[in-house]
Amino acid sequence: MEIISFDISGKFAHFRKFYANNTAMSYFIPPRTTIIGMLAALLGKDKNSYYESMASDKLRIGVRILCPLKKSFHRLNFLKILGTGDFRGRQGRVQTPFEIVSGMRPGSDDVKYRIYISCFDTGKDVFDELESAFQTQNFKYNLTLGTANFSASAFRFQFYDQSQIELVNGGDDFSIIHSALCSDKANEIGFEKNRKLFIEEELIPCDFVKNGDREVSKMNRVIYSINELPIPVKLEGEYYKLSGTSETEHITFIE
16 A cells, blocks of 8 residues: 655635535535546646545545634625626626635735545545655646635655554544544544533535536535644544654544
8 A cells, every 4th residue: 555645735725515606615624526627737637537436435634733723704706697698797896705724824824734535446546646746846737725826835745655654543542533524434533621622514516426517426424634633533343554754644534
């Protein structure tokens, strides 16, 4: 088994919730569907062409928050479009609520995530292509954190081979998990009186139907810490221990 990790950061982020119609509400973390879109951009894949090659039965994706995050609502002036014959907004503008993810001090703090990538046998070709792109820094398109105007940069590429990866059984004891994890794998979460752990649980899209219409085919309910602290959890199943760097990480994949 092999794992690639890389960090991504930007000033602001917005990952629109799939059920938000009249207001643009955001997830705290990029959903799996957003992450594979980022990877496709790095490789220069055509729009809607990567749903099958990067599906969850081929690529394994994990995500970790690297800094305390918060959300805030802002009003954006959008063009008021009343029909198919008017795309210039001749009727003026309309204010629309828009939720933005930022650091605790937006003036100085960035939004930072760590992305983990592995693969099953059927996804080895795409994984090798990603590894080559990171090693050579040969990226086709710029990264963004959700929307086109929220530019981001990728850095700290790390490759883990089999000698740096240990598969650990969760068992009955508390395990410290640094990444987001699926809710159905968490039997119990440990909270300490003097340790401020802020946890979110959300239903996020993971896969698209292979019809190019961005129709969601798979959803997962995940939990994660929004203030950067790892989560003590009695885990059902297994997690991965990554070593070989200054920090030993315990991660799971969103699948």
